[in-house]
Amino acid sequence: MRPSNEGESRVEETSTGPATPAEQPVTPEAQPAGDGAAKTSDYVAQKSFDDLNLSEPVRRAIAERGYVSPTPVQAASLGPIVAGKDVIVRSKTGTGKTAAFGIPMLERIPSGRRVPSAMVLCPTRELALQVAQEIEALAKHKDLSVVAIYGGASMGDQLDKLRAGAEIVVGTPGRVTDHIKRGTLKLDEMMVCCLDEADEMLNMGFFEDVTWILGKLPDGVQQLLFSATVPEDIEHIIREYLTEPETILLSGDEYRVDNIKNVIFHSVDAYPKPRNLLYMIETEEPDSAIVFCNTRNDTSLVAAVLNRNGYDAEVLNGDLPQKERERVMAKVKRGELRFMVATDIAARGIDISDLTHVINYSLPEDPAVYLHRVGRTGRIGKSGTALSLVGGAEMMTLKALQTKYAIQFEERKLPAPEEAKQRWTDRHVAELKEGMSTSIFEGYIPLAQELAKRSDGEWLVAFALKYFFTHHRMEKATERAKAEHKREEHERKEHHEKRAAAPVPARGEGRGKREEGEGRSRRGRRGEERGGRGDGNGERRERRGRSERVDASPGQPAAEATTTPTVEVDATAPAVDVEANRPEREQQPPKARVYVTLGQKDGADEAKVRAAVTSLAPELELLSVDVRPSASFLEVKPEQLDAAIAALNGKELDGKALTAEKARKRRR
Secondary structure: OOOOOOOOOEEEOOOOOOOOOOOOOOOHHHOOOOHHHHHHOOOOOOOOHHHHOOOHHHHHHHHHOOOOOOOHHHHHHHHHHHOOOOEEEEOOOOOOHHHHHHHHHHHHOOOOOOOOOEEEEOOOHHHHHHHHHHHHHHOOOOOOOEEEEOOOOOHHHHHHHHHOOOOEEEEOHHHHHHHHHHOOOOOOOOOEEEEEOHHHHOOHHHHHHHHHHHHHOOOOOEEEEEEOOOOHHHHHHHHHHOOOOEEEEOOOOOOOOOOEEEEEEEOOOOOOHHHHHHHHHHHHOOOOEEEEOOOHHHHHHHHHHHHHOOOOEEEEOOOOOHHHHHHHHHHHHOOOOOEEEEOHHHOOOOOOOOOOEEEEOOOOOOHHHHHHHHOOOOHHHOOEEEEEEEOOOHHHHHHHHHHOOOOOEEEEOOOOHHHHHHHHHHHHHHHHHHHHOOOOOHHHHHHHHHHHHOOOHHHHHHHHHHHHHHHHHHHHHHHHHHHHHHHHHHHHHHHHHHHHHOOOOOOOOHHHOOOOOOOOOHHHHHHHHHOOOOOOOOOOOOOOOOOOOOOOOOOOOOOOOOOOOOOOOOOOOOOOOHHHHOOOOOOOOOOEEEEEOOOHHHOOOHHHHHHHHHHHOOOOOOOEEEEOOOOEEEEEOHHHHHHHHHHHOOOEEOOEEOOEEEOOOOOO
16 A cells, blocks of 8 residues: 555554544454454454444444444444545455445435435446445435446436436446436536445556546545555556545455465366366365356356256356346346356456355466455355366466465365266266156166167167256256246336336426427437437447437428427527437347247247257357247357257257257348
């Protein structure tokens, strides 16, 4: 951290607990003796929430969240932030930093303000959504609303919430920039701005957007920077935008992740790396894990290998549409997915309860990223395990982790191929016995005896086993898919009911309100509100339906519609070029469609089709499924079209040979 400037205060924390700005820092001599205190000090403060003088609505929401005691970072941050000071906070990952800025932020903003008053910038969409949900829960009993704005999501929903007066805005830099440039996010009344994962936000990838946003804020806005690390090379940026900041350091100058057992397996060159991963999983048997890969291609490969070998796995990377990313994250957080195979998009700030393991398929090039990866487990004082495959150039990263961050690794050996084979056999035998318990099969014992005597008996048995395991896993996948579909339908129904119950704005208010003397048509404004991006970096939204154009000469009345009130336009006002102001259409990601002969007449629904495709082509990423009476249409990425057809065409499913081909466009 940088030296204290004149007027800057610094609160340093040792391993016992928080110190408020008015208190002296806790010294090592004041610590309770014993390892137990040291191990829990980063996660349990010496104060309770009752000691923090919180307002009743916030205190009630905290109690409903099940929080009993604040963490040290929460206790230490409250006073300075409520007092309006600029603050830099560095604390370990998993110590409750979201509530540390969320709670005092809610205390500062008056209820019912109805203008954007606080903004939180996050490096990823997933983190932005998680932060918004957490703050929304803490604001449950206070008249404040939260909006999450990020690319890939509906621009219309975000605009509705901004127009309704959401006081707290949580978003990614690109979409926030987009809204500011459109004029849909006003910063005039902003009181506080927080950079979550500040080091990542100020790195090269977000530097320009973040500094542009900070430069647009009015003078006197309180600035907060929260992160697990604050490298020295960004301190000059911090000085430029913060005024006499109070720096709160917890756990000293060395960043580390406690309560995590770090284990490495040296990869064996005798067999492919995915086989190394399978052998490691067979040995460790993790209940749930995030498998981190360095590239998107690796995520697809690893997920395909895991699914092919009977493990439940899904991909999370930047190629996925936003709805798919949210669906995968929701399944992980509900405990419905055993393995999430991800790039480092999931390494920053994502909180997954009771995640037991983190697996590094490859060590990251930047050693600091390892700390953020493994910080997804061992949250809030819980224990976790980080398993890593290490080989080749990764030894340099391993050495840096051992020397710079003093991480002690336990070395374990991958099982020999014979031992791994035995474990693989035992696992499949257990699955067979599970299937036996729900089936009557004695009539096939004579056939099994005859097959054992035949020269081609092994081939026939191998086919029967493959058929069993494929369909057994399909049944499980179908059950999971149906359960998820029911849950989504329930959530959709609740959402519609809430919207139906919402009060309808009076005529002339809300969306239909027009400023006096406004010189653009209703349709022109809708185009700007709902259209794609202007000059910003956010996502674009394509307008559906045919564009309509209104041509009128000065002094000539426009044609009256039966349902639209006539709007008088000042003929002396400058004409508005509707086409010039019309935003660009959104460029939707390209898709390809596969026609496959599996439909409703075969007893298939979306869940069954997805399960069938997963079993026959586990590496295939389905963007959407449209089930028709006699066939289904599968949307895939264009580069996966040929592979999808090859994987499905001619395959047999429940005694029916499937036909798969590229879907033809319907002639008009």
